[in-house]
Amino acid sequence: MEHNQHGTLQPTGNSSKCGPEQIQRLLAACREAKEFAYCPYSKYPVGAALLTTDGKIFSGCNVENACYPLGACAEQTAIQKAVSEGHTKFQAIAIACNSKEYYAVPCGACRQVLREFGRHWDIYLAKEDGTYIQKTLEDLLPQSFGPEHLNII
Amino acid sequence: MEHNQHGTLQPTGNSSKCGPEQIQRLLAACREAKEFAYCPYSKYPVGAALLTTDGKIFSGCNVENACYPLGACAEQTAIQKAVSEGHTKFQAIAIACNSKEYYAVPCGACRQVLREFGRHWDIYLAKEDGTYIQKTLEDLLPQSFGPEHLNII
Amino acid sequence: MEHNQHGTLQPTGNSSKCGPEQIQRLLAACREAKEFAYCPYSKYPVGAALLTTDGKIFSGCNVENACYPLGACAEQTAIQKAVSEGHTKFQAIAIACNSKEYYAVPCGACRQVLREFGRHWDIYLAKEDGTYIQKTLEDLLPQSFGPEHLNII
Amino acid sequence: MEHNQHGTLQPTGNSSKCGPEQIQRLLAACREAKEFAYCPYSKYPVGAALLTTDGKIFSGCNVENACYPLGACAEQTAIQKAVSEGHTKFQAIAIACNSKEYYAVPCGACRQVLREFGRHWDIYLAKEDGTYIQKTLEDLLPQSFGPEHLNII
Ligand SMILES: [Zn+2]
Ligand SMILES: [Zn+2]
Ligand SMILES: [Zn+2]
Ligand SMILES: [Zn+2]
Structure with missing residues (x-):
């Protein structure tokens, strides 16, 4: 991971476990999911697509609510979808937005x-x-809180 | 809607727009979705299944998180799933839990x-x-806040 | 509780446990709290003020977030504030918004x-x-889910 | 910031803008706030205390809900409290939990x-x-999403 002194995201070398074809499929899937975003409040559509360890793709979009805190992000939609169909082991996620300036x-x-x-x-x-x-998730959420902190699973 | 003085839910006559066969399909779908609940914290599995106005069923389960506020309910999973596949017009939802005592x-x-x-x-x-x-939703959320309060859609 | 056939809220007779002076204090407190609302996204300021059973008032406003689902409502702010100062027994809450058309x-x-x-x-x-x-809360959230459904407190 | 290869948090040198006395006040305040945690579900009390740029301290605890996603974290309680009393400029936050093993x-x-x-x-x-x-927040949430991504404030 590299980022410059202003915190702007910089491309890094690809050390992914995903092959280039899988990455392209994920990117296409999150771009398509973005089209279904329900975001009349933010007008900021987001799409996400995740890859299970056995190669399945689940995608999602943001689903907002007039009571803003009750909205849901695209990434969470994708996760909930996968879990509700029996998948809990994942390897990658791709996220797309409409910004020309920022990476999602x-x-x-x-x-x-x-x-x-x-x-x-x-x-x-x-x-x-x-x-x-x-x-990686470790890049974006270092020193994370997790299930082991609760000592119950 | 009828409920006795202690607020216990009482069966009411069926005035549904759904036919009996559709209701049974919904009930079966939410029961099946419940099996995929990820609820290591509450140990309270819930399943939900909704029916779009054009007859499609989408189902979901609760998906919890070690940081409890980041979990999601089954009903929301079902909605997010439907919306992320292009459906935003609904007529009914069924909800199942494991309680022998309470209706979900x-x-x-x-x-x-x-x-x-x-x-x-x-x-x-x-x-x-x-x-x-x-x-009905009107029974369960009377005098509701909604998009029209924001005057933006 | 009365409401007409369109679900519009109608004034009802006051059967409150609060005296008129307490009601006015609550109404003033929620109106003042509304001034501190942080709502650059919705531009919809809300204030809330609650009354503990021993007569203390705690107030709150909405606190939004660029990631909309991470915002908090005024009512929740008031509750969290009271709880975090040792109060968990309440009798009333008042809520104010800027609408000329709708009651909050x-x-x-x-x-x-x-x-x-x-x-x-x-x-x-x-x-x-x-x-x-x-x-009353029973008016607004009939047949509610609550702690007793989990059988743990 | 330093952390070993397993991601365990390691003490780092103090380059804080807070003086040692202020740090001790913050630590005491979050420890005290923890005592008010309402956490019958997780049984995991957390306290937080933040310092405004003009030297005021606001503290909070977690406030859970039988519907787990409706709970609130201690840090959010502290922020909401400060905002609802007119403070939006902050310099530091301290967080305490009951773990003997992990830093909060x-x-x-x-x-x-x-x-x-x-x-x-x-x-x-x-x-x-x-x-x-x-x-620092930059340590814990690198490459963050923020208000500027929405281009509206
Ligand atoms: Zn998100
Ligand atoms: Zn729910
Ligand atoms: Zn609310
Ligand atoms: Zn938190």
Whole structure:
């Protein structure tokens, strides 16, 4: 991971466990999911697509609410979808937004939701033009809180 | 809607727009979805299944998090799933839990999430043995806040 | 509780346990709290003020977030404040918004947060001009989910 | 910031803008706030205390809910309290839990809530015995999403 002194995200070398074809499938899936975003309040559509360890893709979009705190992020939608169909082992997630300026980055809550299902995620962050950078969950949520802190699972 | 003086839910006559076969499909779908609940913290599995106005069923389960506020309810999972696949018009939802004593009832947040997508929902609430009662969203969230309060859509 | 066929809130007779002076103090407190709302996204300021059973008032406002789901409602702020100063027994809450058209109504999530701390709340809902109506939590969240469903407290 | 290869938090040198006396006041305040935690579900009390740029301290605890996603973290309670009393400029937060093994770390959602109010936070993370380590928000939420991504404030 590299980032310059202003905290701007910089592309890093690809050390992914995903092959280039899988990455492209993920990026396409999150771009498509973005089209279904229900975001009349923020007008900020986001799409996410995750890859299970056995190669399945689940995607999601943000689903907002007039009571703003009751909305849901795209990444969480993708996770909930996968879990509700019996998948809890993941290897990667890709996220797309419409920004020409910024790579899509998950909010802190979404980083924590990913963390629930493991420390080892590859994360692909895309701009509107489809260019992307690769991070890991450890890059984005260092020194994380997790299930082991509760000592119950 | 009838309820006795202690607020216990009582079965009401079926005035549903759903036919008996659709209701049984919904009840079966939410019972199946419950099996995928990720709830190591509450150990309280919940399943939900909703019916779109064009007859499709989407189901979901609760997906919890070691940081409890970051969990998601079954009803929200079902909604997010449907929306992320292009469906935003719904007519009914069924909810199942493992309680032998109580019918599954949606929390206030889930009632509000349903409300985002319309006032007219039939809601089927099931016990573990499969018996159920029927309510409407208006029964469960009267005098609701909604998108029109913000005057933006 | 009365409401007409369109679900519009109608004033009801005051059967409150609060005296008129306490109600006015609550209404003033929630109006003042509204001034501190941090709501650059919704531009919809809300204030809430609650009354403990021993006569103390705690107030709060909404506190939003660029990641919309991470915002907090005014009612929740008031509750968290009171709890964090050792108060968990409440009798009433008043809520104010800037609408000239609608009485402030709590979202479903806030109704559930009130419910955590008891079934018996008087709720005063104010418009921008200070006129208000009185409801109870039972009016606004009938057949509610609550702690007893989990059988753990 | 230093952390070993397993991601365990390691004490780092104090480069804080807070003086030692202020740090001790913050640590005491979050320890005291922890006593008011309402956490019958997780049984995991947390306290937080933040310092405004003009030297005021606001503290909070976690406030849980039978519907787990409707709970609130201690850090958020402290922020909401400060904002609702007119303070939005902060310099530091301290967090305490009852763990003998782990330093208290904020969840991802709380990191995002801090981020809403600026990038430059000193964060003090305490164990049950009062020992602590110092981090910054940049350490804990690198490459963060924030208000500027929405281009609206
Ligand atoms: Zn998010
Ligand atoms: Zn719910
Ligand atoms: Zn609310
Ligand atoms: Zn937190």
